[in-house]
Amino acid sequence: MISISQYRSGTVSKVRLLLLVSSILAILAGILSSCSEDDTTIDTNLSNVKVQFYANNLSFLKQTSEESQITEIQTLIFIDNGDGYKYSYSVPAASLNAVDSLTTSFDITLYTVTNPVKIYIIANSDNAISNNTPLVGETEAQVKQKIIQSFSSTGISANFPIWCEYLLPSGISSSLNNNIIQLKILRAIARVDISVEDVESSFSMTSIQAFRVNSQFQITPNAYSNPLLVSEPSIPSTSTTTINTNPIIIANNTSESQLYLPESAAPSVANQTSDATCVVVGGRYNNSDDITYYRLDFAPDIAGYPLGQILRNHHYTFNVIDITAAGWPTPEEAARNRSTNIQAAIQDWEDVGANVGLGGNTYYFQISTREITIPSIATPNASGFSLVATNVPIYTIRWSDAAGNPLGEPADVLNDGVIRVLKTRNLIAVNAVANNPSPSTVLRYVLIEADRVRILLKIYHLGT
Incomplete structure (x- = not known):
């Protein structure tokens, strides 16, 4: 299982392997x-x-x-x-x-x-x-x-x-x-989805587009490993990263199955800002009449996934959590500069073992990780995440013991004075509201119930 990460005032992406099983x-x-x-x-x-x-x-x-x-x-x-x-x-x-x-x-x-x-x-x-x-x-x-x-x-x-x-x-x-x-079989392109449904501030997404995209792509990969996975891009020698895609107009703060991109190689660390393929989100911050723009990088912070790399048949999902200020005045300026004023969760969905089918495959429920680690000190915003993918109409969370026995009633927000757990449609976010003064890590449990499925989520509150 690959853990959840998050970036504040920086780039985020949620990598998902677009697995054509x-x-x-x-x-x-x-x-x-x-x-x-x-x-x-x-x-x-x-x-x-x-x-x-x-x-x-x-x-x-x-x-x-x-x-x-x-x-x-x-x-x-x-x-x-x-x-x-x-x-x-x-x-x-x-x-x-x-x-x-x-x-x-x-x-x-x-x-x-x-x-x-x-x-x-x-x-x-x-x-x-x-x-x-x-x-x-x-x-x-x-x-x-x-x-x-x-x-x-x-x-x-x-x-x-x-x-x-x-x-x-x-x-x-x-x-x-x-x-x-x-x-x-393996597709030659990657899919990119973006959601700002869980943004805590008032923000309305209006457009997305990609910058510095390769002008050509190779139909067959140079190499792959079973079961038909690639770990490096296969890019034609004649391709140049000169393509900026046309803006895609967005409604309802979510873009699914609208942006598809060819593979991209990661630039050197020194040239990440200027050379990396990126996505720019346009929208209205805090109900403003003006549209401003924010850069999102393909930066999963996972071994083997350097910033800016895009791989075929992968499913990259940017799940924006918070936007703290207005962005750049133009998409071009956002693409030329480092990502700022944005926070999002990042996840690799490659671990299909967490997938749970319900009702003869009529329903499905999956969380990206069953273990979340948060720092010892209190933070005002979420510092740990587990993303949720489901079509179950309602799922619930409640405190639990190690055996999965419920402790208390279900709620959208759990808060015991030390740890706060927030449930939304797309993710479960966790932060410490009080410091852990002990040098030992404290382990808490949350029971997730979706239809007939019960999943135990472990939360590790690190010691000082």
Whole structure:
């Protein structure tokens, strides 16, 4: 579990891995035929391959139909003749059929071969492939670096490029007929959500936009680890961070599924302010008629996530907690300067073990962490957070003992004179209202109840 952090008068982001927990069922059937290619022995058989895509995200992501949409598919075939995988040929998908909002089926035709084969399945990227056609004999790295797509100020909101690969160490043969093959797929972009619903001051968000975004992105990652996770961006050598996206008008203080960005590399520490890709929020502070602007950085304060880095298929959520003063007069000024006058929680939702399904998956409830640590001294504002993602109409909190037995009645605010716990729709915030004079850490428990689920939250009040 990755702990919650927060920044005051600085940058915050909530990283969330936009996990496309998806599977592809490949049903292989057909008639075989033959040809020969280079020195590889190829049977005289063709095989029709039917593949079904299943894109099932974790419920709290509120996945949109556009995020699962597949309108076109190309497959790139690599064969290993003993000197590594080299590009051999491509096959467009036939009989593309949207079975439902999460499922797409299609047929492809492959040549049988006894050498090891690796198949790239690339969706929604036909133009990127045709504009940079791979050459027979090129390595995987060479092909990956060629298949790129431009990113403009208008952004991208549908037909997201998707990639996956499947390895056949024994080649392609008729024995594959009617087999079911499990795969995972990966989007080439990241999703960014922003919420100011929990801002304590009076603030109305009116717009969001991103600055210093890469002008190009690579469809396939240079490297990944199972289960299809990336830890570093794969950025085309010809890309420049010159794109500022057009402002997106916001209503109801929340932006979900509106801003999607390509990967970004973290700049050096000395150049973070001037070079890092960032998001700028516009809004009216304290009911003012004037709109001012605030910078938010991709700065999760987590090992392996340096400030300014954006990774594909991740879900970054900025959950703004407090705004203390008016921001910069223009979005450009906010983007050029350090983030100020803003506080927000930051969380990586990668730990799916905390996810709780309810009522046959009709409801879901998840908290980002079950342990919160706060400093020994009292603070006027929250110093520890656990973010909440749920569609349960009502959830409650109350004090508890270590065994989960309730102590007292549920309330939106718990305050025992030492520790204060505030519950909102999107988070549980904790701060000390009195110092802990003891050198020992004090442990308190809060019972969270959502539908039939009971979760015990631990609060550690550090000693002096």
